[in-house]
Amino acid sequence: MIRIHHKVRKATVLGPGVRYVVWVQGCMQRCPGCVSPQAQPMDGGTEMPVDALVEDILSTDGIEGITISGGEPFLQAAALVRLIDALRARRDLGVIVYTGCLLEDLQSDQPAGAAELLSRIDLLIDGPYVDELNDDGALRGSSNQRVIPLTKRYTGAVADYGVPGGRKTELMFTADGFFLTGVPSVATRRLIRMSRGEVDEA
Ligand code: SF4
Numbered sequence: 707m708i709r710i711h712h713k714v715r716k717a718t719v720l721g722p723g724v725r726y727v728v729w730v731q732g733c734m735q736r737c738p739g740c741v742s743p744q745a746q747p748m749d750g751g752t753e754m755p756v757d758a759l760v761e762d763i764l765s766t767d768g769i770e771g772i773t774i775s776g777g778e779p780f781l782q783a784a785a786l787v788r789l790i791d792a793l794r795a796r797r798d799l800g801v802i803v804y805t806g807c808l809l810e811d812l813q814s815d816q817p818a819g820a821a822e823l824l825s826r827i828d829l830l831i832d833g834p835y836v837d838e839l840n841d842d843g844a845l846r847g848s849s850n851q852r853v854i855p856l857t858k859r860y861t862g863a864v865a866d867y868g869v870p871g872g873r874k875t876e877l878m879f880t881a882d883g884f885f886l887t888g889v890p891s892v893a894t895r896r897l898i899r900m901s902r903g904e905v906d907e908a
Pocket residue numbers: 733734735736737740741742743745746776777778805806807834835
């Protein structure tokens with residue numbers, strides 16, 4: 707089983723090409739200003755069989771790969787290893803992962819199972835979100851976060867990360883509101899936090 711916060715079948719704002727995006731549920735980092743606080747509780751979200759997620763991804767036409775965000779993906783490393791292996795047994799999909807952990811800890815297998823998951827990732831964006839270092843750079847939340855190619859698949863895309871003013875988001879309306887995909891600009895983040903009552907209108 708895998709516990710997920712949300713999934714979007716086709717997104718163009720979280721990596722090269724069209725991507726299936728999975729936000730896993732559960733994170734212990736508690737970064738101040740986290741844009742997805744609903745994804746933090748370990749018992750939130752929805753549990754689903756890994757095989758069901760595999761089939762949903764493989765039934766999505768035209769995707770180049772998947773992007774996994776959260777929540778903290780490495781807290782569900784074993785399930786994600788099973789997911790990626792099952793996908794790649796049937797289709798050549800690229801894998802991009804956003805994590806609040808540091809590469810050096812993951813290489814030391816912290817949290818448990820991290821090293822095995824790391825070996826299956828093409829591009830890693832690492833490090834916690836730091837509100838004071840949010841510089842509006844494209845495709846990552848704050849300037850401390852590193853964009854690390856772990857294979858050659860996305861080396862040509864690394865230059866797209868951190869481009870000033872280059873953030874893009876996609877808005878999807880759902881039955882109970884809306885869902886925003888992508889790294890929101892500083893201005894959009896402020897609107898989101900105002901809608902949650904976290905900051906006053908100005
Ligand atoms: S690591 Fe990501 S999901 Fe976890 S608290 Fe920080 S910003 Fe939020």
